[in-house]
Amino acid sequence: MHSRWLTRLSWSVLVTGFGFLYIPIVILIIYSFNESRLVTVWSGFSVKWYGELFRDEQMMNAVWMSLKIAFMSASAAVVLGSMAALIMVRFGVFKGKMLFTSMITAPLVMPEVITGLSLLLLFVSLDQFIGWPDGRGVLTIWIAHTTFCMAYVTVVVNSRLQDLDESLEEAALDLGANRLKVFFVITLPIIAPALAAGWLLAFTLSLDDLVIASFVSGPGSTTLPMEVFSSVRLGVSPKVNALSALLIAVVSSFTFVAWWVLRRQERLRLVDLQGAQKQQDQA
Amino acid sequence: MARLTSWRPGRSLVIAVPYVWLLFFFLAPFAIVLKISFAESQLAQPPFTNLVAVVDDVLTFSLNLFNYIDLYEYDLYLRGYLNSVKIAFFSTLFCLLLGYPMAYIIARMPTHSRNICLMLVILPSWTSFLIRIYAWMGILKSNGLLNNFLQYLGVIEQPLEIMHTSVAVYIGIVYAYLPFMILPIYANLVKLDYSLLEAAADLGAQPWKSFVRITLPLSLSGIIAGSMLVFIPAVGEFVIPELLGGPDSLMIGKLLWAEFFNARNWPGASAVAVVMLLLLVLPITLFHRYQARDLELKPDA
Numbered sequence: 001m002h003s004r005w006l007t008r009l010s011w012s013v014l015v016t017g018f019g020f021l022y023i024p025i026v027i028l029i030i031y032s033f034n035e036s037r038l039v040t041v042w043s044g045f046s047v048k049w050y051g052e053l054f055r056d057e058q059m060m061n062a063v064w065m066s067l068k069i070a071f072m073s074a075s076a077a078v079v080l081g082s083m084a085a086l087i088m089v090r091f092g093v094f095k096g097k098m099l100f101t102s103m104i105t106a107p108l109v110m111p112e113v114i115t116g117l118s119l120l121l122l123f124v125s126l127d128q129f130i131g132w133p134d135g136r137g138v139l140t141i142w143i144a145h146t147t148f149c150m151a152y153v154t155v156v157v158n159s160r161l162q163d164l165d166e167s168l169e170e171a172a173l174d175l176g177a178n179r180l181k182v183f184f185v186i187t188l189p190i191i192a193p194a195l196a197a198g199w200l201l202a203f204t205l206s207l208d209d210l211v212i213a214s215f216v217s218g219p220g221s222t223t224l225p226m227e228v229f230s231s232v233r234l235g236v237s238p239k240v241n242a243l244s245a246l247l248i249a250v251v252s253s254f255t256f257v258a259w260w261v262l263r264r265q266e267r268l269r270l271v272d273l274q275g276a277q278k279q280q281d282q283a
Numbered sequence: 284m285a286r287l288t289s290w291r292p293g294r295s296l297v298i299a300v301p302y303v304w305l306l307f308f309f310l311a312p313f314a315i316v317l318k319i320s321f322a323e324s325q326l327a328q329p330p331f332t333n334l335v336a337v338v339d340d341v342l343t344f345s346l347n348l349f350n351y352i353d354l355y356e357y358d359l360y361l362r363g364y365l366n367s368v369k370i371a372f373f374s375t376l377f378c379l380l381l382g383y384p385m386a387y388i389i390a391r392m393p394t395h396s397r398n399i400c401l402m403l404v405i406l407p408s409w410t411s412f413l414i415r416i417y418a419w420m421g422i423l424k425s426n427g428l429l430n431n432f433l434q435y436l437g438v439i440e441q442p443l444e445i446m447h448t449s450v451a452v453y454i455g456i457v458y459a460y461l462p463f464m465i466l467p468i469y470a471n472l473v474k475l476d477y478s479l480l481e482a483a484a485d486l487g488a489q490p491w492k493s494f495v496r497i498t499l500p501l502s503l504s505g506i507i508a509g510s511m512l513v514f515i516p517a518v519g520e521f522v523i524p525e526l527l528g529g530p531d532s533l534m535i536g537k538l539l540w541a542e543f544f545n546a547r548n549w550p551g552a553s554a555v556a557v558v559m560l561l562l563l564v565l566p567i568t569l570f571h572r573y574q575a576r577d578l579e580l581k582p583d584a
Contacts, residue, residue, distance in 0.1 A: 010388045014400070017385045021407050021461065024418035027428060031421065084301040088578045094298060103305040105574040106567060109512060111519020113536045114556050117543060118312030121553065124329045125315050147308045150301070158578050179293070201409075208411045211521055215543075225413050232413070232526065236421050244414040255409050259402055 025248060032241035049242040056239065059227055066207050066224035069138060073145035074202035078195055080146065081153025081202070088154070089161040107151040116215030119144045123216060136218030144216045145206040152205060153198035160194035193262050200258055204251060313560070320553035321346045331550050350554035360538060360555065364562065367535040370449065370524075371517035374456040375464075378513050379506065381457070382464035386505075387498075389465075390472035401469070408462040416455055416526050423451050423527065447529030455523040460516070464509040471505030472498070504573055511570035515563055535559055 032050075036043035053059060084104055107115070123140050126132055133139050164187070172182045188195075210225035217223065231237055322331040323345075335344050354360045389400045407415065422428045423446040430442040445451050475498065483493035521536035528534065535555065543552035 013384045014388055017381055017461075018403055020381070020458065021404075024415065024422060024458070025407065025410070027422065028414070028418040080301045080304055083297050087298055087301065091294065091298065096302070099310075100298075100302055100305070101575045101578065102571055103309050104578070105571045107309060108574070109515040109567060109570055111516055111536060111559065111563070113519050113521050113539045114316075114560060117539065117552055117556050118316045119308065121315045121319055121549070122308070122312040128329060143308055147304070150304075155578070204409050208413065210413055225411070228413055228417075229522075232417050232420070236417070236424075240414075240417060241421075244411070244417065247414060248410045251410050252406055255406060256402075263398070 028241055029245045029248065032238070032245040034238060034241075037238060049238040050246075053239050053242045053246075058222075059224075059239070059243070062222050062224040062227035065138075065221060069141050069145060069223065070203045070206040072142050073149055073206040074199045076142070076146040077149035077153050077202040078199045081150040081198060082157045082191070082195060084150065084154040085157035085161055088158055104151055104154050107148045108155070110148075112209070112211035113215075115148060116144070116212040119147070119212070120215040136216055137221040140216040140218070141213050141221060141223065144212050145202075145209060148209075148212065149202035149205050152201050156198040156201060157191060157194045160191050164190055193265060196258065197262065200254065316553045316556050319550055320350055320557045321348070322550045322553075323347050323349070324548045324550050329549070330547060347550070350550050351558075353551065354554055354558060359533070360535075363533050363535040363538045364558070366533050367518045367520075368562070370452060370456070370532065370534060371514050371520075374453055374460070374517050375510050375514045377453065377457045378461055378464040379510060382461055382509065383468055383506070386465045386468035386472055390469050390475070397473075404462050404465050404469075412459060413522060415459060416523055419451070419455055419458065420446070420526060423454070446527065449528065449532035451527035451529075452524050452532040452534075455527045456513075456517050456520065459523065460513040463512040467508040467512065468502060468505040471502045475501055504576075507569060508573045508577075511566050511573070515566050515570065518563060519559060 031042075033045050033047060034042055035046035035048070084100075087100070088104070119140070120136075123133055123136060127134065133143075168190075169182050169186050172186050173179070177185070208225060209223075210229050213223045214226055214229075217226065228240055228243065232240055318334060319331055322334060324330060325332050332345075332347075334346065335342065337343070385404070389397055389404070392400060420427075424430070425442040425444060425446060427446070429445070430439070433439045434442065445454075479497050479501075480493050483497055484490070488496070519536040519539075520534060521540050524532050524534040524537050525540070528537075539552050539555045539559070542548050542555055
């Protein structure tokens with residue numbers, strides 16, 4: 001009696017929570033197929049806004065620009081973020097570790113307006129004194145995105161490194177493999193799923209950023225969120241709905257495939273481990 | 284014993300690269316913001332004065348406090364700060380009230396459904412933030428879907444004015460930041476040793492009592508982490524008050540943006556940022572303490 005009441009309560013909490021999270025997204029997608037220019041009045045099924053979207057050259061340029069920046073930022077953030085994770089997990093205590101930890105955790109919560117403004121002022125001051133980076137554009141957005149994305153990569157890779165059994169590396173070293181080889185043959189393949197997850201996360205974060213990019217971008221480097229923001233500010237527009245539906249479809253299918261592959265790998269690894277355990281027990 | 288990371292020169296190099304990057308592109312910029320907040324706005328490129336200048340062969344050093352005095356004297360900024368803290372605080376509370384039960388239920392599910400639910404929590408935060416806020420514009424407008432629906436049902440006669448009020452801002456912040464509240468609390472609850480609760484039940488404790496005395500204290504670090512992940516960015520939020528808010532939901536992130544992009548007063552915007560950072564030092568330290576422990580913690584070590 002008591003537990004049935006509890007089960008019902010649990011279900012209603014979950015349905016409310018997930019309903020709240022998903023209903024707006026579902027509505028957005030449905031109305032992207034709306035014939036009418038008025039986004040909230042349904043007047044028949046149509047894909048014409050998708051056509052309009054692809055003919056909008058400015059929007060398409062912004063898509064391309066954002067993809068380019070996201071790719072470069074994610075790649076750099078994975079390298080720097082993994083190094084930072086390695087330092088946190090493996091390097092023990094070193095001089096200035098406290099400061100390092102702060103600089104790795106603070107970007108996770110720092111309000112974007114502060115990060116954006118401070119980086120812009122850095123670039124302007126550098127320009128004034130050493131003449132680099134010579135104006136603002138793709139390069140400055142790349143630096144800004146790499147900096148805030150690397151903190152997220154660090155968190156993702158960190159948890160994987162914590163689970164890694166160091167005795168595997170030690171065994172390989174004892175058997176005479178050199179350090180570089182051990183890193184590439186043992187460590188890297190084991191943390192590869194986390195690197196992939198970190199890269200994807202960094203990619204989507206960069207693709208999504210409006211505030212920081214607005215501060216550090218220059219003429220000719222308008223990113224997709226900046227383009228969307230300027231059209232959304234004027235009110236709802238069916239073209240933006242179409243774009244949103246496409247973005248959601250692409251991102252969620254990517255995420256889903258990545259999640260599924262990771263889970264499969266994890267399961268195979270567990271099966272392997274269990275098999276090895278059994279063999280050991282039999283021997 | 285041989286260890287992969289005990290090779291000295293390699294070790295220093297691996298530390299140096301991300302360290303220098305962060306010093307240069309994360310820490311140094313704050314010093315520059317502080318410096319420019321003491322400069323004067325001017326019509327030039329760049330649009331602020333130097334603190335140190337040579338005037339008539341005299342090296343002069345000027346520290347201009349007007350930007351801070353302005354912040355104090357104009358009622359607008361004071362209200363902006365207070366309002367931001369208020370909105371961020373209550374949004375965090377609402378996130379906690381909805382997020383904690385969800386995290387709790389998901390953590391106690393069987394593994395398979397747990398993974399699916401977790402995936403469902405994470406998925407929205409991977410799709411565009413801007414677009415998810417935009418979705419609410421179509422719903423909350425006075426001729427939007429929510430009002431049309433309620434009028435169709437006959438619940439209301441006149442459309443509700445939600446858009447461009449602080450209610451819309453609350454909805455937007457809770458919606459956008461809910462996953463960041465759920466995930467750390469979940470991570471904490473899933474590690475909870477349920478035999479403690481069984482022991483409490485065997486000893487005759489009421490379920491609510493064992494929740495308050497055992498579950499809640501043990502998940503406190505998750506609550507703190509989640510709350511900080513919502514509260515700190517929400518204080519400086521720009522997109523949500525800009526798109527959903529109105530005159531009654533003035534927030535400091537929006538004021539900073541206006542000062543920078545519309546008034547082109549860079550020193551003024553810097554002063555706004557410096558005061559905002561001072562306001563957030565305590566919450567950021569709290570978050571850092573939790574996160575640092577989490578990053579260094581090695582299971583069974």
